[in-house]
Amino acid sequence: MGKYLGMEVSFAAAEAVKLCNVDVVAAYPITPQTHIVERLSQFVADGELDAEFVPVESEHSALSLCVGSQAAGARSFTCTSSQGLALMSEIVYIVPALRLPIVMILANRSLSGPLSIWNDHSDVMSVRDCGWIQLFVENGQEVFDHVIIAYKIAENHNVLLPVMINMDGFILSHMFEPIKLMEQEDVDAYLPPYQPKFVLHPDKPVTMGAYAMPALFTEAKKAQEEALLASYPHILQAWKSWEKVSGRSYHPVETFCSEDAETLFITMGSLGETAGEAVRVLRGQGKKVGLLKLRLWRPFPFHDFYKAIGNAQRLIVLDRAVSYGGPGGPVAGEIRSALYNMENRPQVINFVAGLGGREVSVESFLEMFISSVEGKASGYQLFGVRG
Amino acid sequence: MRNINAYVVKTLSSREYIAPGHRACAGCGEVLAMRQVQKALGRNVIVASATGCMEIVSSPFPFSSWEVPWIHVAFENAAAVAGGIEAALKVLQRKGKIEGKKIFVAAMAGDGGTADIGLQALSGALERGHNFLFICYDNEAYMNTGVQRSSSTPFGASTMTSPVGSAQIGQLTWKKNMMAIAAAHGIPYLATASPSYPMDLSEKVVKAAKTEGPAYVHVLSVCPSGWGIPSDTTVKFGRLAVETGFFPLYEIEEGKYRITVDVEELLPLEMYLKPQGRFRHLKPELIEQISRRVRAEWRELKRKAEEQKEIEERE
Amino acid sequence: MLGTINRSFILPVKGEKQMPKADSEYLWNELQPGCVITEPGTSRAYYTGDWRAFYPVLQKERCIQCGICWIFCPDMAYQKDEKGYFIADLNYCKGCGICARECPADAIHMEKEKEI
Numbered sequence: 161m162g163k164y165l166g167m168e169v170s171f172a173a174a175e176a177v178k179l180c181n182v183d184v185v186a187a188y189p190i191t192p193q194t195h196i197v198e199r200l201s202q203f204v205a206d207g208e209l210d211a212e213f214v215p216v217e218s219e220h221s222a223l224s225l226c227v228g229s230q231a232a233g234a235r236s237f238t239c240t241s242s243q244g245l246a247l248m249s250e251i252v253y254i255v256p257a258l259r260l261p262i263v264m265i266l267a268n269r270s271l272s273g274p275l276s277i278w279n280d281h282s283d284v285m286s287v288r289d290c291g292w293i294q295l296f297v298e299n300g301q302e303v304f305d306h307v308i309i310a311y312k313i314a315e316n317h318n319v320l321l322p323v324m325i326n327m328d329g330f331i332l333s334h335m336f337e338p339i340k341l342m343e344q345e346d347v348d349a350y351l352p353p354y355q356p357k358f359v360l361h362p363d364k365p366v367t368m369g370a371y372a373m374p375a376l377f378t379e380a381k382k383a384q385e386e387a388l389l390a391s392y393p394h395i396l397q398a399w400k401s402w403e404k405v406s407g408r409s410y411h412p413v414e415t416f417c418s419e420d421a422e423t424l425f426i427t428m429g430s431l432g433e434t435a436g437e438a439v440r441v442l443r444g445q446g447k448k449v450g451l452l453k454l455r456l457w458r459p460f461p462f463h464d465f466y467k468a469i470g471n472a473q474r475l476i477v478l479d480r481a482v483s484y485g486g487p488g489g490p491v492a493g494e495i496r497s498a499l500y501n502m503e504n505r506p507q508v509i510n511f512v513a514g515l516g517g518r519e520v521s522v523e524s525f526l527e528m529f530i531s532s533v534e535g536k537a538s539g540y541q542l543f544g545v546r547g
Numbered sequence: 548m549r550n551i552n553a554y555v556v557k558t559l560s561s562r563e564y565i566a567p568g569h570r571a572c573a574g575c576g577e578v579l580a581m582r583q584v585q586k587a588l589g590r591n592v593i594v595a596s597a598t599g600c601m602e603i604v605s606s607p608f609p610f611s612s613w614e615v616p617w618i619h620v621a622f623e624n625a626a627a628v629a630g631g632i633e634a635a636l637k638v639l640q641r642k643g644k645i646e647g648k649k650i651f652v653a654a655m656a657g658d659g660g661t662a663d664i665g666l667q668a669l670s671g672a673l674e675r676g677h678n679f680l681f682i683c684y685d686n687e688a689y690m691n692t693g694v695q696r697s698s699s700t701p702f703g704a705s706t707m708t709s710p711v712g713s714a715q716i717g718q719l720t721w722k723k724n725m726m727a728i729a730a731a732h733g734i735p736y737l738a739t740a741s742p743s744y745p746m747d748l749s750e751k752v753v754k755a756a757k758t759e760g761p762a763y764v765h766v767l768s769v770c771p772s773g774w775g776i777p778s779d780t781t782v783k784f785g786r787l788a789v790e791t792g793f794f795p796l797y798e799i800e801e802g803k804y805r806i807t808v809d810v811e812e813l814l815p816l817e818m819y820l821k822p823q824g825r826f827r828h829l830k831p832e833l834i835e836q837i838s839r840r841v842r843a844e845w846r847e848l849k850r851k852a853e854e855q856k857e858i859e860e861r862e
Numbered sequence: 863m864l865g866t867i868n869r870s871f872i873l874p875v876k877g878e879k880q881m882p883k884a885d886s887e888y889l890w891n892e893l894q895p896g897c898v899i900t901e902p903g904t905s906r907a908y909y910t911g912d913w914r915a916f917y918p919v920l921q922k923e924r925c926i927q928c929g930i931c932w933i934f935c936p937d938m939a940y941q942k943d944e945k946g947y948f949i950a951d952l953n954y955c956k957g958c959g960i961c962a963r964e965c966p967a968d969a970i971h972m973e974k975e976k977e978i
Contacts, residue, residue, distance in 0.1 A: 183638045184631065210642060212634035216627065217671030224624035224668065228595060228631025231618050234639055236631070250621055258620075259896035320895055353644070358898045360616040360632060362591045362650060367611035367899035369619035375886035376608055380897050382890040557929040566903030567938045567954035568910055574958030579936040608897055609882035610905040745933050771958075779959030779972075782934050 164340045169300035169332045170195035172339040173239075173265055176307035178209045179347040183234035183354075186214040186225040190244040191277045192329035193267040197239065219244035223251040223262075230260040231368055233359040235311065238262065241329055242269035242283045249287055255322045256291035257384055258368060261314030261354075262322040263307065264292075267329040268429065268480075270516045278517020279329045281429065281480035284457075285490045291384055293323045293391055294458040296428045300337030303327050305408060308342070312351050312398045319391040320357060326457075328430040330517065342406065350405050388459050395456065412461035413468045414453040417443060421450030423474040423529065424506075428454045428491060431478060431520055438525030449529065454491070462498055472506050476532050478520075479512045488512065488540030513543035520544075555746055560586050569612040570604040574778025576769030576785060577601060577684045580742040581655070584682060584766070587752035590615065592651040593632050597625035597660030600691040601684060623664040626672035626681055629654035633677045651756045652679040657768075658699035659689045662723045673732040673761045680755045680762045683725060686770040694773045698723040701793075702840075703833055704825045706773075711828045721840070729763040730799050737763040738798035738807070743785030747796055747807055754798075767794045775824015787819040792845040797852065804851040816841060882907055910937065914957030916972040918950050924969035931961035931970060 167175075173196045177185070185204070187197045203209035212229075216222045219240050226236040240248065245266060255262055270276040271283050284294065293313060297303050303325070310323035327333060358366050372380050395412070403409040416436050418424060425435045432453040442449040452468050452475075454461075469475065479489020487493055492510035499505040509532045514520040524544065531537035564585035571578040581601055585592075594617045596602045602619045605612040620628050633652045639645045654672070656665050661683040669681060688706045689695040696709040700718045705711040709718040729737050736758040740748040748766070755762035769785045771778045788794040789808055793816065796808040816838040820826040829837075882904045894900060918931075925947055932940040932948045939955040940948045950961070962970040 183642070184634050186631065186634075210638070212638045214630065214634055214675065216630075217667060217674070221624060221627035221630075221668050221671055224620055224627035225631035225634065227620050228618065228628035228633075229635035230631075231628075232593065232632045232635035232639070233645065234635035236635075251624070254620055257896065259898075357895060358900070360593045360618060361645070362593070362616060365614060365616045365902040367606060367613050367617050367902070368896065369617075370606040370608040370611060370897060370899055371603060371619075372608050372897065373885055375884075376888060379888055379890035380608075380893060383893050383895075383897075386890070387895065556933040557927075559933065561942070563938050565938065566905045567951070568905035568908040569937070570908075570910070571936060573913065573936075573956035574960055575936045579934065579960075582936065582938060583933070605905070606899075608885055609888070609899055610908050611899040611901075612903065612905040614902040742934075777959070779963045781936070781958070782960055782964050 164338060166336050166338050168195060169303055169327070169335050169337055171199050172300050172304040172337070173307060173327070174199035174203065175341055176304045177237050178203050179342060179344060180235065180308055180311050180351060182209075182211050182237045184212045184214065184226065184229040184236045185238070186216050186222045186229070186236070187238050187240065188216055188219045188222045188244060190219070190241050192269060192333045193239045193241045193244075193265070195333065196265060196267070219248040220251060223248040223255070226262050227251065227255060227258065227260060230262050231258070231360050233354070233356045233361070235354040236262050237264070239265040239267065241267045242271050245283045246271060246286060252287050252290045252292070256388070257380070259320040259387065260322060261311070261320055263310040263314055263325070264322065265303070265307070265325045265327060267333045268326055269329040276516040279331050280515045280517065281326070282482070284324070284326050285481040288458070288490060291321070291388060292458065293321050293388070293395065294326065295323065296326045296455055296457060297332070298430050298432045298453065300332065300335065300339050301408070302410075303332060304339050304341070305402065305406065305410070308347055308351055309398050309402050312401070313391065313395050315354050316394050317357055319387070319394050321387060321391055326429060331430045346405050350401060392459050392461070410455060411464065412456035413464040414455055415468050416451040416453070418450030418452060418468060418470065418472070420448055421470070421472050422448040423476065423533065424450045424452050424469060424472045425525065426452045426454065426475055426477045426491070426495065428457065429480070431480070431514065434520060434522055435478070435525050437522045438529070441522065441526065442529060447529070460494065460498070465498060469506060474507045474509065474532060476528055477508055477510050479510060480514045482512055482515070482542070492540065509537055510540040511537070511543040512540070518544060559745060559749055560589070562586070564588070564590070564614045565605070566612045566614055568610060570607065571600070572772045572778070574771045574781045576742060576771070576781040577686050578604060579781065580684055580748070580766045580768050583742050583745050583748050584752050585615070587749040588651055588653060588756055591649060592653055592756070594618070595620070595625050595628040595632060595652070595654045597656035597665055598622040599657035599660055600686070601655060601657065603691055622660055624668050625654040625656040625660055625665060626668040629679045629681070630672045630675065630677045633679045653756070654679060654681045656681075656683060657690070658683060658685040658687060659697045662698045662725050670732065673729060673734050673763070676760050678760055680758070680764065683763070683765045684768045685765060686768040686773060687722070688773055690770050690773045699725070702837055703829050705828060706825065716833060717825075717828065725765055726799070732761070734761045734763060735759070736798070736800050737765075739765045739767070739794065739796055741767045741785045741789055741794065741796060743782045744789070744796060744808055751798060751807070773825070775827070776822060784819065784823070787814070790814045791816045791819040792841050793819055795845060795848055797848060803855045804848065805855065806848065806852045813842065813845060909953045910956055911953045914955060915975055916957040916959060917952060917955060917975055918957070918959075918961055918970050919973050920947070920949070921969045922947055924967045926967045928966060930964050930966060934960050934964050936960070
C-alpha cells in the first residue's frame with residue numbers, strides 16, 4: 161500500500177500537498193517552513209503538480225491570496241511560522257468567518273522577541289481563538305497523513321472550516337524520517353475534488369464579506385461557533401475513513417499507559433514521543449505514570465479528555481508558550497478550565513519548557529515527574545531556567 | 548458647447564451592475580465612479596474590494612448592492628485577493644474544472660487601500676503580472692472613518708489629521724504620485740479617469756480590463772461630504788479638477804503617454820480650490836505655490852505626450 | 863416613503879426574488895455559512911428616498927432626452943420611460959441635485975420636500 165521512504169518531513173508534507181492535487185499554493189518563505197514551499201515550487205516547475213504557485217510578497221498577502229482563490233473555487237494551500245503567522249493573523253480570523261476550507265501547515269516557531277528561529281508553540285497559541293480547526297502532529301508520517309485528512313475534513317459541506325496543522329519547526333520539518341507515501345488512486349478515492357458551496361462566478365453572483373451591525377454580529381459568531389463544534393464528528397469520521405485506507409488510526413486524545421496511571425504527562429506535538437520514552441523508564445521503575453497527547457486542540461475534545469484522564473490524581477501539563485502575567489501556560493489554563501466542574505479533580509502542575517528550541521529530553525521529563533511527586537513543584541514553573 | 552459628452556452618453560450600456568439602495572452620501576462622486584466602472588466592466592467580472600467607503604455603503608448585511616460576484620476581506624489586500632481569484636480562474640480553466648470563458652478580475656480600493664496600507668499588496672500583484680485590473684477610487688482622504696489624511700490628500704488640504712491651525716496650513720506633503728509608482732512596475736496599461744467624463748472613463752476601463760496582464764486605473768472621486776462642497780456640484784468639481792490641470796486625464800499604454808482630454812488653456816486653480824471647504828483657508832501665496840507646481844507637472848506631462856506623438860509621426 | 867419611516871423594507875413590485883428582512887430579525891441558524899448573501903442586489907429593499915430634503919422636477923417640454931441626468935446619478939435613480947424621457951425613481955433619489963445642475967437644457971430643478 162505505497163512506498164516506504166526515508167525523507168525530510170518537509171518534503172513529505174509537500175508530497176502530500178501534491179497528492180491532494182491542490183490548485184493554488186501561495187506562500188512566503190520563513191524559516192523553518194521554507195523546504196515545504198521550495199519543494200512544492202519544484203514540483204510545479206517540473207510539471208509534477210499542476211497548480212498556480214504564487215510567490216507572494218508577504219504572509220499577509222499569502223493568506224489573502226488563498227482566500228481569493230478558495231472563494232473562486234480552487235483548493236488552496238499555504239504554510240508559515242511564527243512572525244509570518246503573526247503578520248497574517250488579521251486574515252486568520254477572517255477565514256473561518258467566511259467558511260473557506262483552506263489548509264495551512266504551521267511549522268511551529270517561537271514568536272519574536274528576541275528573534276528565534278527555533279521551535280515552540282507561542283505562534284499557534286497566539287491565534288488560539290481564531291476559529292480554525294487546529295491539530296497537532298507528532299512525527300513525519302502524521303504530517304503527511306494529516307495534510308490529506310485536513311482537506312477531507314475542511315471541504316466537507318457540514319464543516320467548511322479551515323484546518324491548521326501544527327508541526328514542530330526543525331524538530332519535525334528538518335528531520336529525516338521513514339514515511340509511507342500513499343498511491344494517487346488511494347488518495348483520490350479518499351479525497352474527492354473540491355466542490356464549493358458558494359463560489360465567486362458571474363453565472364451566480366454572490367456577495368461575500370458583508371459587514372454586520374451590532375444587531376446581527378452575535379448571531380454570525382454563534383453560527384461560526386456552532387460550525388466549529390459541529391465539525392467534531394466529521395473529524396472523527398475522516399480519521400476512521402483514513403484508517404480503512406492506510407491502516408493508521410488517529411484520535412482526538414492519544415493515550416499511552418494511561419489506564420491505571422496515577423500521574424499523567426500531557427503534551428502536544430513532537431514532545432509526545434520523548435514523554436513516551438520517559439513513561440517507559442518510569443514504568444520500569446514501577447511508577448504508575450502515563451501519557452496523554454492532545455492531537456485535537458480546536459474544537460477542544462472535552463469528552464475524550466475526561467475519559468482519558470480516568471482516575472489520575474496528578475496531571476503534569478507541558479506548555480511550550482507563556483501567557484505573560486497570566487496563570488501560566490495556555491494549555492494548562494485550558495485544562496484547569498476543563499476540570500473545574502469535576503468533583504475530585506486532579507492536581508494540575510504546569511511546566512513551561514522548550515521555549516525557543518531549548519531541548520526537552522527524557523531526563524527533563526523524569527525531573528519534572530520527581531519534582532511534582534515530591535511536592536517540590538506546584539502550580540506553574542518555567543522548567544530549566546538558569547538562575 | 549460646454550459639455551460635448553452630452554449627446555453621446557446614451558450609447559453607454561443601460562444595464563446597471565450596482566443596485567440602488569446603497570448607503571452612499573447624496574451626491575457621492577465615488578459611487579458614481581464605481582457605477583460607471585461597473586457598466587464598462589459588464590457582467591463577466593469578479594470584484595475584490597478593500598475596506599472603505601465603497602465596501603461599507605454597498606454591503607451592510609443583508610443588503611448588497613452588488614449584482615456581480617464580489618468579495619471583501621480586509622483593508623490592505625484587495626490586490627492580493629484579486630490575484631488569488633485570477634490564479635484560481637487560470638488553474639481551474641486550465642484543468643477543465645470550469646468553462647473557459649473570459650472573466651475579468653477587478654480589485655477596487657480607495658486611496659488609503661491603494662497608496663498607503665494597500666501599497667505592498669498592490670506592488671506585489673503588479674510585479675507578479677496577474678491578469679487583473681486595479682481601480683483606485685481616490686477621494687483624497689480616509690473618508691469612511693471621518694476624513695483623515697492619506698498620502699493622496701493634496702498639499703494644503705485640511706483634514707481631521709492634517710487640520711488647519713495657527714501653526715499649520717493643513718496637509719504638508721504633496722499628493723503621492725500613484726501613477727508614477729504603478730508605471731514603475733512596467734505594467735502594460737494605466738490611466739487616470741473622472742466620472743465627470745463618462746465616455747473617457749468607460750473607454751479606459753474597457754481597455755484596462757482587456758489588457759493582458761496588470762492594469763491600473765486611478766479615478767478621481769469627488770467627495771462632497773469630505774471636501775466641503777454642495778452635493779450637487781460633484782460632477783462640476785470633477786470637471787474643474789481636469790480643466791485646471793489639477794487632475795489631468797491621461798493614459799500610459801506600453802510606456803507611451805497620451806493625454807486623453809486635452810485642455811488648451813488651463814483654468815486658474817483658484818476656481819477649483821477656493822470653493823472647497825477643505826481649501827478655504829488657503830492664502831493667495833499658497834494657492835500660487837500650488838498652482839506653479841500643478842502647471843509644472845502639466846507641462847511635464849504634455850512634454851512626454853508630445854514626445855510620444857513625434858516619435859509616432861516619424862515612424 | 864416621504865420622510866416618515868426610517869427603515870422601510872417594502873418589497874419592490876417587480877420580480878419575486880426573496881428580499882431580506884431586517885438584520886435584527888435573523889436567527890443565527892438562518893444565516894448562510896460565512897454570512898454569504900446569495901441574491902444579488904438585495905439593497906433594493908432599502909428605500910433611500912427617505913433621506914432627501916429636495917426632489918427633482920422635470921419640465922418635459924425643455925428636455926432633450928440626452929441622458930446626462932441618467933449617467934450622472936450616483937443612485938441609479940433615473941429610468942428611461944417608453945417615450946424616451948428619463949424619470950427619477952423617488953424610492954431611491956436622495957435629492958443630491960446633480961441632475962438639476964448638470965442638465966444642459968435646464969429642464970430639471972429641485973424643489974423642497976413638504977414638511978411632514
